[in-house]
Amino acid sequence: MKASPLLQMEAISKTFGPVKALSDVAMTAYGGEVHALMGENGAGKSTLMKILSGAYVPDKGGSILVGGEAMPTGNPKAAKARGVAVIYQELSLAPNLTVAENIFLGAERARAGIVDRAEMRAATRPILKRLGVDFSPSTIVGHLSLGERQLVEIARAMSANARIIVMDEPTTSLSSHETERLFDVIAALKADGIAIIYISHRMDEIYRLSDRCSVLRDGHYIGTLERNELSAERLISMMVGRELSSFYTKEHVDYGEDTEVILEVQNMSAGSKVKDCSFRVRKGEVLGIAGLVGSGRTELARLIYGADKASAGKVFLNGREVTPHSPGAALAEGIVYLTEDRKQLGLFLDMTIADNINVSVMGKDSGPGGIRNFRAARDRAKHQFEALSIRAHSPFANVGSLSGGNQQKVLLGRLLEVHPKVIILDEPTRGVDVGAKSEIYRIIDELxxxxxxxxxxxxxxxxxxxxxxxxxxxxxxxxxxxxRSAAGKPIEQEAIMRLSTGTRAAA
Known part of the structure; x- marks a missing residue:
């Protein structure tokens, strides 16, 4: 007989003005299980978890039980006292404080009214030992890698005796080694009877980790699959209401020597990060750059785009040497780069869609006396808004309010207004749901x-x-x-892995 659920959420609804973000959503989680929560961006996953954490107050009529007892809603302290901890995708650590100070931030140990740092360090040591980390309670968090900071967040949850831990896209910025380490920690937490609610767009992680998987769509609960019921076809159909066969498919082309070369990179180098890299990209071709994290992919792209200085190497565009020494020079030549970190390095989140699309070409709108032609800017933004099917109420919506997929489209719209000859896309679908991925793939194919x-x-x-x-x-x-793809067939995954790991030389 199955044990009673550790978490029961029933009839949870949430309304923001005229928008119904959640409608009668239910979810249960058991101690000692990894319960995946999936759905497209905007499906309601984050809203549901913010209600669980006490950050949002749900509409009347719903209930949350932890360990069979009703939990007050809209009260973060009550949620924490009941053992609920949420580790968000964007970590909430203070980089200038130590590991121990971060773990007890807001719940400092004190003696005679003075913060007792020695006691906090002592209390932190057994938690870090349990996690198997190699940093100390006195380490400054700003000196840690992203993966190590993720473990500090988990240590904070453990210090509060969390029984339910929510992990929101925890591997987005982790290396393969850090990801494996996180998975080991998750297995240990699961063995200790903790319920893990795991949010991710990565199917391979869901298959590997989850015992059950619940799906939300447009604020509604669609259903829950047991581990033996999981498949890409069923999950995608539940998430988007369409079959897998309706998604993007590509006709692979093997571009021969007679196809015009648009971009040629010769002997590009930058110390030990990039070493003597040469390749060509032909007209209409999509060239993938694969490799493990840390292999030098982004570093190579930034050299081509002029964002970093090369120690050697040349770039040719349509047979003419251009070798950009700055991003501005690259833009002028028609080489554009979509960064892997759209929020920190790409978009202005507090500006509108229209302003973000126009930011690279504002000089075109300068009229007599330095007066800007706002009509041209509006027309340009409207064109990309419609051409890329950006989902928002208008081109003047704030970019920070958009889903990840729509933010990525805004960034693409900005690049396309430069009228480029070469587009470098660095992790173009990171943090994007399966439906938006399909749309972005189609855009790439059209370009x-x-x-x-x-x-x-x-x-x-x-x-x-x-x-x-x-x-x-x-x-x-x-x-x-x-x-290469052969006879219209896709590239073989095994061939990429052999080259990535060095188990066999190139053919």
Whole structure:
């Protein structure tokens, strides 16, 4: 007989003005299980978890039980006291404080009214030992890697005796080694009887970790699958209401020597990060750059775009040497770069869609006396808004309010207004749901069909395989080899992995 649920959420609804974000959503979680929560951006996952954490007050009529007892809603302290902890995608640590100070932030140990740092360090040591980390309670958090900071967040939850831990896209910025370490910690927490609610867009993680998986769509609870029921077809159908067969499919092309070369990179180098890299991209081709995290993919892209200084190497555009020494010079030549970190390095989140689309081409709108032609800017923004099917009430909506997929489209719209010849896409679908991924893939395909040369960097092998016509594989800063699609078939995943890990040389 199955044990009673540790968490029961029943008839949870949430209304923001005229928008019904959640409608009668139910969810249960058991101690000692990993319960995946999936759904497209905007499905209501974050809203549901913020209600669980006490950050949001739900509409009347719902209930939350933890360990069979009713929990007050809209009260973060009550949620924490009942053992609920949420680890958000964007970590909430103070980088200038120590590990111990972060773990007890807001719940400091004190003696005679003075913060007792020695006691906090002592209380932190057994938690860190349990997690198997190699940093100390006195380490400054700002000196830790992202993966290590993730473990500090987990240590904070453990120090508060959390029984339910929510992890929101925890591996987005982690290396493969850090991801494996996190998975080991999750297994240990699960063995201790803790309920893990795991939010991720990555199917491979869901298959590997979850015991059950619940799906939300448009604020409604669609259903829960047991581990043995999980499949890509069922999950995608539940998330978007369409079958897998209705999503993006590509006709792979093997571009031959007679196809015009748009971009050529010769002997690009930058110390030990990038070593003597050479390749070509032809008209209409999507060239994938694959490799493990730390292999030098982004570093190579930034050298081509002029964001970082190369120690050697040349860039040719349509046979003419351009070798950009700055992003501005690259833009002027028609080479654009979509960053992997759209929130920190790409978008102005407090500005409108229209302003973000126009930011790189504002100089075109300067009229007599330095007066800006606002009509031209509006027309430009409206065109990209409609062409890219950006989902918002208007081009003047705030970018920070958009889903990840729509934010990525805004960034693409900005790049397209430069009228580029070469587009470098660095992790173009990071943090984007499956429906938006399909739309972005179609946009990439359409741009290639217009004759643009496209370079796509991705850590997701299925993305490289399904979208790229050809891929170069990097290892330790060098190009380890090249893999091609053959006779209209996609690239072989095994060939990429062999080159990435060095288990076999290039053919």
């Amino acid at each position: 290639a069909g217009q004759g643009l040369a496209i370079i796509m960097i991705s850590s997701e092998l299925p993305e490289i395989i399904n979208v790229a016509d050809r891929a170069i594989v990097m290892r330790e800063g060098s190009i380890a080899g090249e893999v």
